[in-house]
Amino acid sequence: MLTDLGQWHIFKIVLGDDQVTDAEKGQNLGGFSRRDFLQLGSVGTLSTMYACYPQESLIGEGSIQAVISPPQSVDDHSWKDIRESFILDKGSVYMNNASLGLPPLEVVQAVTRGYRAISKDPIAGKTMLQEIITQRVKPQLSRIFNVENSQIVLTRNASEGLYLQSLGLRLHPGDEVLITTQEHPAGYRPWRVREDRDGIRVSEVFIPSPFTSKDDVINRIRNSIKTETKAVSFCHVTRGGHLYPVKELVELAQEYGLFSLVDGAQAVGQFPIDLADIGCDAYSASLHKWMLGPIGTGFLFVSQSGRSAIQTSFSADATTEAPAYAPPGTVSLPVYAALETALDILTSIGLHRIEDRCRFLSDYLKESLKKLGGVQVLSASSTKLSCPGSTIFEARGIDAVNFVSVMAQEHRIHVDEHQRDGHNAIRISTHIYNTQEEIDRLVEALKQEMKKA
Numbered sequence: 001m002l003t004d005l006g007q008w009h010i011f012k013i014v015l016g017d018d019q020v021t022d023a024e025k026g027q028n029l030g031g032f033s034r035r036d037f038l039q040l041g042s043v044g045t046l047s048t049m050y051a052c053y054p055q056e057s058l059i060g061e062g063s064i065q066a067v068i069s070p071p072q073s074v075d076d077h078s079w080k081d082i083r084e085s086f087i088l089d090k091g092s093v094y095m096n097n098a099s100l101g102l103p104p105l106e107v108v109q110a111v112t113r114g115y116r117a118i119s120k121d122p123i124a125g126k127t128m129l130q131e132i133i134t135q136r137v138k139p140q141l142s143r144i145f146n147v148e149n150s151q152i153v154l155t156r157n158a159s160e161g162l163y164l165q166s167l168g169l170r171l172h173p174g175d176e177v178l179i180t181t182q183e184h185p186a187g188y189r190p191w192r193v194r195e196d197r198d199g200i201r202v203s204e205v206f207i208p209s210p211f212t213s214k215d216d217v218i219n220r221i222r223n224s225i226k227t228e229t230k231a232v233s234f235c236h237v238t239r240g241g242h243l244y245p246v247k248e249l250v251e252l253a254q255e256y257g258l259f260s261l262v263d264g265a266q267a268v269g270q271f272p273i274d275l276a277d278i279g280c281d282a283y284s285a286s287l288h289k290w291m292l293g294p295i296g297t298g299f300l301f302v303s304q305s306g307r308s309a310i311q312t313s314f315s316a317d318a319t320t321e322a323p324a325y326a327p328p329g330t331v332s333l334p335v336y337a338a339l340e341t342a343l344d345i346l347t348s349i350g351l352h353r354i355e356d357r358c359r360f361l362s363d364y365l366k367e368s369l370k371k372l373g374g375v376q377v378l379s380a381s382s383t384k385l386s387c388p389g390s391t392i393f394e395a396r397g398i399d400a401v402n403f404v405s406v407m408a409q410e411h412r413i414h415v416d417e418h419q420r421d422g423h424n425a426i427r428i429s430t431h432i433y434n435t436q437e438e439i440d441r442l443v444e445a446l447k448q449e450m451k452k453a
């Protein structure tokens with residue numbers, strides 16, 4: 001398939017034997033041999049790839065992606081080839097995806113290709129990367145979350161989006177915003193700015209950890225709504241991995257005529273999310289945690305209804321139709337453009353398969369921890385109350401902060417602590433490339449540390 005995209009050509013090459021032969025015989029591969037393509041892909045799993053390059057000077061410097069064949073089962077064996085796309089140091093175990101995820105090698109290569117292109121020919125390279133972002137990254141992101149292309153802007157992270165949505169919401173002195181006690185600092189700090197700057201009131205609704213039920217969460221928020229309340233702002237998945245009933249909370253907000261602003265940093269990439277169905281006014285997320293994107297990527301979504309409520313600080317000409325939410329100025333184009341590869345990989349695997357794989361691993365972890373004794377798992381086993389990938393627990397005699405460094409230094413296992421919500425908890429966030437064997441290694445190391453304690 002050959003598509004003309006302005007001065008760029010996009011090839012989609014399916015590497016079944018017949019097509020490869022045809023491609024080798026008859027098509028212009030833009031200077032790439034079949035071997036080059038295979039080397040760029042992940043061994044054994046690569047089935048389809050695209051090449052996008054300018055017609056002349058930058059041939060070979062554009063975007064090329066591997067699209068991965070989806071695994072047919074949740075077990076480690078089925079995910080072995082995908083695991084090989086991640087270049088973590090051999091011998092290290094990484095279970096801190098909720099802080100910062102790992103991009104696959106193909107994404108790392110896409111960033112490098114973008115930098116090469118822009119360094120070789122800055123103007124043509126810039127144009128190429130901008131086209132990849134507008135013609136491929138944003139439309140794909142919009143498709144994944146079922147929103148309009150014009151409703152999404154790219155940001156450097158979730159925090160940037162959260163500040164933009166909170167600082168922009170039209171509020172008057174005395175108006176109240178409800179947040180919950182389980183917000184990340186990026187979920188409550190912008191509201192503190194609004195308190196100081198605009199005289200609004202921010203009230204925290206206490207939500208116990210772990211949750212007792214969805215209804216308990218909803219009722220606690222419902223019972224806190226007053227006549228001054230104008231908005232509710234909460235995370236879809238908490239830092240500790242508890243899953244808020246996001247759709248029901250948005251419906252509750254709508255019932256009372258309140259704006260609903262959501263922090264999706266820990267949710268996106270772990271399971272399918274339909275923002276049109278959720279119906280919130282704004283939603284911000286990171287793409288460098290669970291979405292396999294390169295570091296420094298995120299997005300802000302503002303719905304049609306949110307547009308009139310959320311002002312932008314960036315343009316005097318902004319209108320409700322063209323709100324100009326994107327932070328202005330030069331951005332890291334190679335990093336944003338490399339999202340194309342991350343999103344292609346993510347969609348070719350399928351978010352439902354990622355959810356099942358993450359759930360399989362965290363279920364195995366929870367079972368193993370329960371067998372150990374002296375451990376209190378704080379994450380619900382119900383899929384309605386916990387996200388697929390993050391698990392928190394307390395272990396007898398273990399200080400969580402100290403445990404993080406002991407595990408890194410003595411066992412080469414990277415985890416995080418969750419000393420919030422009244423816990424002295426350890427957080428384990430496992431993604432598709434972790435294995436049961438790694439979980440066994442973690443549990444064995446924990447056992448040793450508990451014995452020492």
Ligand SMILES: Cc1ncc(COP(=O)(O)O)c(C=O)c1O
Nearest residue numbers: 157158159184186238239265286
């Ligand atoms: C719930 C939640 N919100 C927001 C953030 C901030 O994300 P970012 O670093 O991408 O801004 C985090 C980061 O861990 C988080 O856990």
